[in-house]
Amino acid sequence: MSTPSGEPQWLSEDEQRAWRAYLRGSRLIEEALDRDLQSHGVQLTEYEIISMLSESPGRRLRMSSLADLVVQSRSRLTHTATRLEKRGWVVRESCLDDKRGVELVLTERGWQAVQDMARVHVASVRRAVLDPVPPPLFSALGEAMDLIRSALAPGGADGEHPAVAREARAHEATAPHTRL
Amino acid sequence: MSTPSGEPQWLSEDEQRAWRAYLRGSRLIEEALDRDLQSHGVQLTEYEIISMLSESPGRRLRMSSLADLVVQSRSRLTHTATRLEKRGWVVRESCLDDKRGVELVLTERGWQAVQDMARVHVASVRRAVLDPVPPPLFSALGEAMDLIRSALAPGGADGEHPAVAREARAHEATAPHTRL
DNA sequence: GACAGTTAGTTGAAATATTAATGAAGTCTG
């Protein structure tokens, strides 16, 4: 199983070109979005966290669901959450049902922060990825990425993680402010 | 300039869906590829560096060109290069013409390492991104990313950075082993 | 209910990345 016998199936010319474009493009996107948010004092990965919280029912999410959602390690999320907590944007609350669990809750200040930053961020996303790509092609990109996503994160349908969906059902839908 | 007047242009339903798919998918790809290379003792970003070197004429590239190519900060590349140097995969050589400059040169050992790891990596790329996406759709993804790339890194045509192209012309094409 | 095994989240130390400052060498202008 771990012995790579024979010649691997190298990439074709076309595959290679597309893959390279992806690799470099994705790094540039990350860099651009991050830079724009940095000027408002957050990293993209931090923004993603509070943004996800802001859209969740009750503006709260369990650590592990959130970690899966933003594709970060548990440990990383723990550290980042601590950081966000120090800024007063989130608080931790322990789960009622599962006493191992911790929920991260967006504070009012956190909510305000997301609102403000969303303006910057949406403009940033437009400039970096939406504007340069004609809509049908961007659609295709989304479709492709969705296939990849479902291959790599089996079970997470519709951008939703099973655990998240489960939790969602358990709450009132209080904040459908889905903006970004 | 820094006052975001009025309501920004929020994303449409479709744009949002596609953008989300991209964001999560790209993180998952990164994670998957990195995990597979980790088992061989390198990070994806390190692999990218030596891989680029391995394809360059003379198996060498100037620090700043390389930094642009792999979309890393100069400083980051400096650190990473030091690390790679300690493993005996690269050596630094100062530029003949521009005495500020430093060229990173792939050693024989480094070359071997790339060859070995390329097998793992190409399989990894297939599994993560090529297999789940039908070829025409993957092509579209490449095209979209290329548009984004040229918007964000103006001047870098054909996956090639101007500085790199310039340097390429100055060398014999010794290693056209373009594999990944 | 006691055991073994698993999962959730945290912690601290080590590795890596970012930031701002530096020095050395190039370029440009007058």
Add this chain to the structure above:
DNA sequence: CAGACTTCATTAATATTTCAACTAACTGTC
């Protein structure tokens, strides 16, 4: 050619991320 300015790469500091324990709480089995 002098001076001002830019670029290249590195360094030192700070910040973040990863890695390997670790504790607590849940699950299942007997």
